[in-house]
Amino acid sequence: MAAVRIGIIGAGSAIFSMRLVSDICKTDSLMGSEVVLMDIDENRLNAVSFLAQRISDEFDAKIRFSTTTQVDEAISNSDFVINSALVGGHAFLERMRKIGEKHGYQRGIDTQEFNMVSDYYTLTNWNQLSYFLEIAQKMENNGAKNPWLLQAANPVFEGTTLIHRQTNTNMVGFCHGHHEVRHLADAIGIPMSQIDWQVAGVNHGIWLNRFEKDGENLYPKLEEYFNSRKEWHPKDPPDDQLSPVAWDLYSFYGMFPIGDTQRNSSWKYHYNLETKKKWYGAPWGGFDSDLGWKWYQDKVYTIAKTLQEMMKMIMEQASATKDLSVKAFINENINQFPEDIRDQVNQIFDHSRLSGEQHIPFIDAIANNNPTRLVVNTMNSMGKDETEVVIQGLPNDCACEFPAIVDGRGIHPEVLAPKLTERIIKWYLMPRIMRMEWALEAFIKKDRSLIVEFLMRDRRTTSYEQAKAVVEEIFENNG
Amino acid sequence: MAAVRIGIIGAGSAIFSMRLVSDICKTDSLMGSEVVLMDIDENRLNAVSFLAQRISDEFDAKIRFSTTTQVDEAISNSDFVINSALVGGHAFLERMRKIGEKHGYQRGIDTQEFNMVSDYYTLTNWNQLSYFLEIAQKMENNGAKNPWLLQAANPVFEGTTLIHRQTNTNMVGFCHGHHEVRHLADAIGIPMSQIDWQVAGVNHGIWLNRFEKDGENLYPKLEEYFNSRKEWHPKDPPDDQLSPVAWDLYSFYGMFPIGDTQRNSSWKYHYNLETKKKWYGAPWGGFDSDLGWKWYQDKVYTIAKTLQEMMKMIMEQASATKDLSVKAFINENINQFPEDIRDQVNQIFDHSRLSGEQHIPFIDAIANNNPTRLVVNTMNSMGKDETEVVIQGLPNDCACEFPAIVDGRGIHPEVLAPKLTERIIKWYLMPRIMRMEWALEAFIKKDRSLIVEFLMRDRRTTSYEQAKAVVEEIFENNG
Numbered sequence: 017m018a019a020v021r022i023g024i025i026g027a028g029s030a031i032f033s034m035r036l037v038s039d040i041c042k043t044d045s046l047m048g049s050e051v052v053l054m055d056i057d058e059n060r061l062n063a064v065s066f067l068a069q070r071i072s073d074e075f076d077a078k079i080r081f082s083t084t085t086q087v088d089e090a091i092s093n094s095d096f097v098i099n100s101a102l103v104g105g106h107a108f109l110e111r112m113r114k115i116g117e118k119h120g121y122q123r124g125i126d127t128q129e130f131n132m133v134s135d136y137y138t139l140t141n142w143n144q145l146s147y148f149l150e151i152a153q154k155m156e157n158n159g160a161k162n163p164w165l166l167q168a169a170n171p172v173f174e175g176t177t178l179i180h181r182q183t184n185t186n187m188v189g190f191c192h193g194h195h196e197v198r199h200l201a202d203a204i205g206i207p208m209s210q211i212d213w214q215v216a217g218v219n220h221g222i223w224l225n226r227f228e229k230d231g232e233n234l235y236p237k238l239e240e241y242f243n244s245r246k247e248w249h250p251k252d253p254p255d256d257q258l259s260p261v262a263w264d265l266y267s268f269y270g271m272f273p274i275g276d277t278q279r280n281s282s283w284k285y286h287y288n289l290e291t292k293k294k295w296y297g298a299p300w301g302g303f304d305s306d307l308g309w310k311w312y313q314d315k316v317y318t319i320a321k322t323l324q325e326m327m328k329m330i331m332e333q334a335s336a337t338k339d340l341s342v343k344a345f346i347n348e349n350i351n352q353f354p355e356d357i358r359d360q361v362n363q364i365f366d367h368s369r370l371s372g373e374q375h376i377p378f379i380d381a382i383a384n385n386n387p388t389r390l391v392v393n394t395m396n397s398m399g400k401d402e403t404e405v406v407i408q409g410l411p412n413d414c415a416c417e418f419p420a421i422v423d424g425r426g427i428h429p430e431v432l433a434p435k436l437t438e439r440i441i442k443w444y445l446m447p448r449i450m451r452m453e454w455a456l457e458a459f460i461k462k463d464r465s466l467i468v469e470f471l472m473r474d475r476r477t478t479s480y481e482q483a484k485a486v487v488e489e490i491f492e493n494n495g
Numbered sequence: 496m497a498a499v500r501i502g503i504i505g506a507g508s509a510i511f512s513m514r515l516v517s518d519i520c521k522t523d524s525l526m527g528s529e530v531v532l533m534d535i536d537e538n539r540l541n542a543v544s545f546l547a548q549r550i551s552d553e554f555d556a557k558i559r560f561s562t563t564t565q566v567d568e569a570i571s572n573s574d575f576v577i578n579s580a581l582v583g584g585h586a587f588l589e590r591m592r593k594i595g596e597k598h599g600y601q602r603g604i605d606t607q608e609f610n611m612v613s614d615y616y617t618l619t620n621w622n623q624l625s626y627f628l629e630i631a632q633k634m635e636n637n638g639a640k641n642p643w644l645l646q647a648a649n650p651v652f653e654g655t656t657l658i659h660r661q662t663n664t665n666m667v668g669f670c671h672g673h674h675e676v677r678h679l680a681d682a683i684g685i686p687m688s689q690i691d692w693q694v695a696g697v698n699h700g701i702w703l704n705r706f707e708k709d710g711e712n713l714y715p716k717l718e719e720y721f722n723s724r725k726e727w728h729p730k731d732p733p734d735d736q737l738s739p740v741a742w743d744l745y746s747f748y749g750m751f752p753i754g755d756t757q758r759n760s761s762w763k764y765h766y767n768l769e770t771k772k773k774w775y776g777a778p779w780g781g782f783d784s785d786l787g788w789k790w791y792q793d794k795v796y797t798i799a800k801t802l803q804e805m806m807k808m809i810m811e812q813a814s815a816t817k818d819l820s821v822k823a824f825i826n827e828n829i830n831q832f833p834e835d836i837r838d839q840v841n842q843i844f845d846h847s848r849l850s851g852e853q854h855i856p857f858i859d860a861i862a863n864n865n866p867t868r869l870v871v872n873t874m875n876s877m878g879k880d881e882t883e884v885v886i887q888g889l890p891n892d893c894a895c896e897f898p899a900i901v902d903g904r905g906i907h908p909e910v911l912a913p914k915l916t917e918r919i920i921k922w923y924l925m926p927r928i929m930r931m932e933w934a935l936e937a938f939i940k941k942d943r944s945l946i947v948e949f950l951m952r953d954r955r956t957t958s959y960e961q962a963k964a965v966v967e968e969i970f971e972n973n974g
Contacts, residue, residue, distance in 0.1 A: 129952065268944070282948075282951040283951065283952075283956075284959050287957060287958055438936075439936075442929070442932045442933070446925075446929055446932075447952075450921070450926060450929065453921045453925075454921070457918075457921070465747070469747060469922065472763045473608065473762075474954075475953075475954040475956075477954075478766060479766055479770070480770075
């Protein structure tokens with residue numbers, strides 16, 4: 017049992033922070049730890065901190081929380097730093113998108129083949145990548161012994177590659193997309209606990225290379241499910257694991273795409289709203305259509321607002337009633353949250369359920385030498401023998417996502433069996449990796465002409481002048 | 496001095512064959528060799544053979560020529576086989592192009608980013624790739640000791656990679672694009688003989704990594720030339736080594752593109768005829784515009800027709816006059832050829848000048864252990880240690896083009912110094928290699944759906960249905 021110091025950067029993001037905080041409070045082996053919550057928005061930070069401390073107290077976790085607006089304070093002497101900050105916030109992304117659309121780039125210039133996720137900016141948010149590097153560099157000599165940086169903010173693929181190449185900080189990138197495997201398990205009616213599965217690829221481009229039960233390949237059952245299915249309708253825009261697009265990608269690539277991978281492909285599924293609806297289902301046409309993204313933005317806004325109101329109420333009541341139970345209060349007021357996230361909110365206050373985020377299990381695995389299976393983003397070569405890679409056929413020096421056992425000695429990747437199909441390597445991952453390289457060079461050299469050149473390979477570009485103009489306007493407004 | 500047996504496949508292509516034949520007749524160390532001329536067009540073949548024999552006699556080269564319409568005869572027991580055959584001929588290419596254009600693909604679907612050369616078909620001419628393989632397979636046990644296959648027909652990049660991967664035949668691919676370096680030497684007024692140069696890349700994507708005189712880098716002189724130049728006009732469509740596009744590519748990639756490389760880039764220079772004119776010069780807009788390609792097709796037709804007529808006249812005169820000199824005859828009638836190819840025709844009959852094609856010097860180098868510097872297409876790893884590659888940063892198992900010393904023991908690549916720029920590797924060669932892989936997989940599996948998928952990444956595609964329709968129509972007419 018180890019008490020550690022954890023810094024959380026971007027902790028004002030209430031729902032994500034509460035998930036992490038409650039995970040810490042439920043992990044007995046981290047009892048007595050210290051958590052530094054950092055954000056530039058003090059009001060949101062104070063609310064999160066107050067709630068966090070109450071949860072710790074109610075769970076008797078003995079976690080000490082403090083707050084800061086200074087990134088250095090979250091990093092200094094911290095054994096683990098979790099970075100979930102989005103520099104500029106969603107407002108910045110929408111501003112850049114709007115400029116792109118003005119110049120003929122539907123959904124903005126960061127929306128690219130094999131990277132269509134609407135908040136995964138690799139071309140225009142240089143401030144985000146700079147912040148990644150700044151944090152990683154500060155961690156190189158932060159006073160702790162072998163500290164770890166846990167990257168939660170996107171773009172995880174570009175960020176993990178960049179930080180590994182340019183700093184000596186121990187760093188791992190996390191995403192929760194792989195949890196979507198459970199939808200496939202549900203479809204064939206087999207509990208996840210009985211399934212032996214692996215996923216591999218790069219962040220937001222991962223593929224189900226293994227899907228077995230007692231040594232039996234379950235892919236035929238998946239095919240049966242899809243072939244016998246009459247109709248399918250998404251329950252909301254992100255609901256695409258069982259969508260026609262997933263099935264179509266499987267048909268071509270030979271393995272199932274998982275999680276955000278369905279959103280990231282060629283323009284085949286994205287030419288226009290009609291095309292999107294066909295593949296991702298009506299009425300939204302998926303997560304990354306104008307409709308789908310608006311749905312998501314509205315939801316995020318509603319949740320944040322509800323949470324803020326509730327926090328305010330809790331804080332007011334707390335000063336009046338000494339023995340207020342936050343859990344009980346949330347329970348009484350759960351109906352104020354949108355129906356589809358009530359379970360998520362309840363989970364935070366349910367001692368028996370972790371959030372599914374991998375950050376705290378990772379910290380526990382490292383700090384307490386508690387072997388844990390996680391899906392991590394780290395370098396394909398793992399820094400050992402450069403020619404020995406986890407995903408064969410991919411370069412050794414780029415970040416990949418794969419399952420690994422994590423313990424006190426670090427990250428031990430699983431051997432992938434079977435290997436990813438050649439088609440996934442050559443038709444999907446290599447093109448995506450190529451674009452990662454282009455984006456990183458542009459960022460490292462701060463060379464706008466490279467973004468223009470990137471756009472010369474974009475189907476929406478019809479002239480050099482168009483590409484030049486959009487890049488100029490974006491970087492003039494990119495302060 | 497070694498007399499060898501050489502098979503030439505596609506020998507009916509008069510001008511190319513006459514260049515090879517005259518090179519053989521001028522290479523004393525190949526005296527007494529046997530040449531088997533193979534083509535499916537007997538008339539053209541007989542004319543070439545007749546002329547070839549006359550040249551040999553006039554040069555006293557003691558070469559024996561025979562003709563055949565059977566590919567096996569050209570291969571059996573041949574020490575060297577040169578394949579220059581284009582299956583289906585230019586008529587096939589134009590038919591496929593027309594179908595492509597009907598479906599909205601300007602210049603046809605084989606015209607692709609980084610492969611815009613109008614007769615370099617990688618997607619639709621599976622018969623050509625099959626023929627490459629058929630010849631290479633037949634050579635595996637052709638009766639000769641360590642025979643060599645010399646690939647002259649396009650696509651050399653895809654073909655060389657394919658043959659090396661799928662057969663055990665000694666094989667090398669040739670192109671003459673690197674000779675264009677001399678235009679750069681001319682521009683700065685330094686004789687080629689004084690220049691120390693290297694080029695490297697993949698076929699039709701080669702870059703001038705070294706350009707020096709007595710250890711002095713000549714790139715500053717090139718910059719001076721381009722910066723001080725007032726105006727520039729192409730003398731004909733292929734004249735692009737000093738065009739604005741070459742300069743623009745240099746500005747981005749950091750080294751000069753050479754030969755056909757100027758034609759092969761992103762759509763930046765190819766969006767439409769106006770764009771092409773801007774970069775490649777008016778009135779044609781380069782080799783691969785509708786105008787430029789028509790100019791070239793007309794010229795090829797005129798040359799072939801003139802040559803045929805002349806051959807007919809020579810044959811008629813020869814039966815009347817025993818001591819007819821072909822050289823004298825051509826000399827007298829040289830004005831019948833288009834002005835800009837007269838020198839090329841004269842060269843054939845000038846004993847002191849070789850054609851510049853590399854095939855016969857290669858044969859001489861191997862057969863007579865005569866060390867010769869050539870620019871070859873062969874595997875990047877050269878089949879030795881798989882991790883030791885000629886062009887660093889590129890995969891070991893794809894065909895690359897680079898300078899090498901060839902002698903009786905084989906091909907010895909030069910060490911490239913300086914190395915290609917990272918930008919050439921990551922922004923040019925990797926995308927081109929990726930497309931080679933896609934094309935080869937489609938061919939090997941004979942999977943049309945892969946061509947459709949290829950087109951999903953093509954800027955001209957606006958719907959899946961469009962791509963599917965064009966591929967269907969092409970392969971229905973692809974007998």
